[in-house]
Amino acid sequence: MSVATATARQLSGVSARWTVLAYVSAIIVALGLAYFVVRIPVQRSDGLANLFQVQEGSWYEVAKGGIASGYMRPALWLQIKLAFHLADGNYTTVFRAIHAAQIVACALLFVGALRVRDRAAFCTVPFGLALLFGSHTFDGTIREAYPINTYLTIVVASLAAFTLSQGRPARWRDVAAVALFVLALLTVETGVLVGVVFAIMWAAGARGVSRQALLWSAAALAVYGLARVLLLGGATPGLSERVSGFGFRVLEPQELQARFGAFPYLFYLYNVTSQVLTVLLSEPSGGIFALTASVLAGEVRPAHVIYTATVLASTMLIVAFVVSRRAAWRRSEFSHEDRIVLVFLGVLLTNACVSFPYTKDVIMSPAGVFYALAASVAIGHQLYRLADLPRMAVMRAVVVLALLGSAAAIRLMAVHYQMRAASFVTRNDWTELDAWARNNHIDLTVAERAALARQLFNDAINRRTPAPRFTEREAGPFRRLLF
């Protein structure tokens, strides 16, 4: 770090008030989103079928039911059952409250991970929050719930793992770390990322969690792997189970089977590469090169371009950060900011590898969150380095930063509109309840099921939601920038 950069840091005014302001802005943004989240009804498509299962099965049956068809997610099912019983009839309220609480927790942990101490760091917080909540990988975590959003659980757990790894070593941190890892691992496959966070933080010099706890976590992972082999025969989700994006369109399970059934590894490689690129470039999304297709068709949406430009610029900033810090990394010198970027790189690769069977943006949400953290750090790094630049270069940087900030702010505002659209779609889904039950061979004449379905149906239908026509009209001339 040059003398000028060091001075700039000093002049940025280290003070606790910036920390407080950072938390306050995070709470405002998160609660602003929570307002919309609590208005989205419980989903009919994924939510109701899951609720029937926890309603009818014993605790053991529910946990056992979570181990099947290439998946091992008993903790997820137990969480849903626990929330179901705690709700005691107030299902919509409780499940929406859980979702809102997860979003607030995510925002607070996000700001905590940034360790805001001065003005420059504070100024990167809204940018980071916009990248976090505006990310297409995060979209599925706030738009959907089954009725607990599993992916958001892992996002919160990953951020909590990062927080636990910081600070002074303590026994309680070790116990919490192992418990968090086991819980995440048994919730969904991407829970393994919690272990990746612990491992990278430890390797980069953060010793809040001890080596002993890491070894216990590794042992838990080995037992988990063995259990998968014994209980599932090492099976992973097959090609015939769901649709997946490939190239410029979505392929049906039959098409996937026909194209890749004999040699699926090429398809897996495509998925892993797509998942890495979707975080770094925002394209492809869900395995589909949608922006490229729209450019070729001459139907580009300005909102799409603004978002992609923001992501590209952020990625370039992260690359610049890595380049500027690589010499220090070779000497094994890691600052807090370095650890954030290193964790991002590790989570990105692992997250992409774990999601090899099929592409879905929301699976990459943990990588997306650490991407937002890394971009915040990288942009903060540039703010401090401005002190080394000549005046004209500073002027140019100010213009670029203003454009970048504006683009990210637009994206953050667009999330509010997307949430209303999500609520509209989810509510309308309930009008097809009977057809859905018929198509999925679900008998709604069973008394308990019928009562639950009727209650959730009424909750959804009576939640009046503005139609997209009204929200788009409300956006006025900014419509093309937001949608």
Added chain:
Amino acid sequence: MSERLLHRSSLAASLALAAPFVVPLSLSLYVLVGWVSGGNPFWTVPDLTLSEATMVRDAGEAVRLIRAGHDPNRAWPVRADLSDSGQPEVLTPLEAAVQIRRLEFVQLLVREGARMTAAERSTLVDRARRLGAGDITDYLQAAAQ
């Protein structure tokens, strides 16, 4: 570079990045104030007639209105700004569903109690045919048999 200049460049750059977020932060704050005071600032839902709900593809609202006692078999006014023609109209929900060429809305309304006489069905079939809604034409003709 003097310390003062350093301070200015850092401040200008930080503000350039953060200033645009005043808008979404204010928006969020406004939402929260409305939430606390029960004002619902960003959740204003205009009152719609059954035919208007159909015109704006609001299936949930259509079902809510029917279950609240609104008759799916009578004609309801549609305001000019919600009408496809840009003129105020008076339409039955089924006519509105045909107008927007959405078969699932026709089916939904029938499920929820909308009925047609032979003459009304024939008019709807003609209208669907004119609008190129072949799926609705087929459905209405099949339902007549």
